[in-house]
Amino acid sequence: MDKLTELINSWDPTNLMSHAPDDEYELEVQMIKQLLITTLDDNDLAKGIQNIFLETCGSVFFKKNYEECLVVAKKILENKSTII
DSSP states (O other), X not given: OOHHHHHHHXXXXXXXXXXXXXXXXXXXXXXXXXXXXXXXXXXXXXXXXXXXXXXXXXHHXXXXXXXXXXXXXXXXXXXXXXXX
């Protein structure tokens, strides 16, 4: 399991990991990796992560606010060298 998948799974943005496979967020992880190519700012990354999960999961399942997305965005950027 790569570092980004590990970070997203531990964050568990839709509370599925207790009964989902390790690759549950694979689509979103790939989308975040693409975003990381052009995004170096934690605020932009947080907004992007929020938009990705709202797009793929909808607001019924994804209930994280911007501040929660910012926390994970900072963790991702701290580990960027091991992610891409």
